[in-house]
Amino acid sequence: RNDCIKALMIREYKRGDLGYIDYMHCKLYETEYGFDVSEFEPYVLPAMGKFLETKDRSGSMVWVAEDKGVIVGSIAIIQNSEKDAQLRWFIVDPSARGTGLGNAFMMTAIDFCRKKNYDSVFLWTVKTLDAARHLYGKYGFEITEYVSRFLWGIDLVEERWELTL
Numbered sequence: 001r002n003d004c005i006k007a008l009m010i011r012e013y014k015r016g017d018l019g020y021i022d023y024m025h026c027k028l029y030e031t032e033y034g035f036d037v038s039e040f041e042p043y044v045l046p047a048m049g050k051f052l053e054t055k056d057r058s059g060s061m062v063w064v065a066e067d068k069g070v071i072v073g074s075i076a077i078i079q080n081s082e083k084d085a086q087l088r089w090f091i092v093d094p095s096a097r098g099t100g101l102g103n104a105f106m107m108t109a110i111d112f113c114r115k116k117n118y119d120s121v122f123l124w125t126v127k128t129l130d131a132a133r134h135l136y137g138k139y140g141f142e143i144t145e146y147v148s149r150f151l152w153g154i155d156l157v158e159e160r161w162e163l164t165l
Contacts, residue, residue: 008072008101010108013062018048021064021074024091029152033128036153043152047088051078059085059116063108065092065101072096075105077112077121085113087123090132102131106139113165120164127157136161 022044029035051060059079064071072093078086087109092102113121123141125132145160 008065008067008096008099008104010063010065010101010104013064013074017062017064017071017074018052020071021062021089021091022048024071024074024093025089028091028093034154040152044089047078051076061112062089063105065096065105067096073101073105075109077109077116079116080122083119085116085118085121087121090123092131097131102135103138106135110139110163110165118165120162122160122162125159125161126151127159133159139163 022041025044026037026041029040030037051057051062054060057079060077062074062076065073073096074089074091075087076089078088080086090102090105090109092105110121122144123136125136127133141161141163143159144162147158147160149156149158151158
């Protein structure tokens with residue numbers, strides 16, 4: 001399946017992509033994890049809107065992967081301060097799993113953070129997202145905080161992960 005990554009193209013986002021990224025998250029999280037997306041979507045969309053409204057986005061970037069013109073994944077780095085950024089909106093469609101896309105996304109995002117001279121990058125995830133958590137650990141992120149709460153219609157453990165660059 002290593003040849004599969006060659007068929008995928010990672011590119012910077014363009015107008016309209018964020019709506020599709022939201023759709024992918026809602027669809028996948030509802031079907032695979034049982035999230036109540038009527039609660040999840042209002043959590044995701046304001047941050048996407050804020051990104052779009054920011055005049056100087058030089059410290060932030062969103063990437064998508066396409067397979068024959070169809071978006072099959074995304075990852076974002078959103079500037080938090082001069083010293084750090086947040087990794088967000090990381091998702092790989094089931095059709096693109098096992099292709100190396102998750103690794104390619106992680107390398108792209110971390111490389112961007114290093115080029116921007118961030119001291120660290122952090123993310124929030126939930127304990128049930130095993131494949132993503134595996135990649136975070138593989139690339140040196142460490143869990144720095146846990147929060148147990150009822151979120152998106154189910155009991156979840158949120159985790160804050162951080163990578164010192």
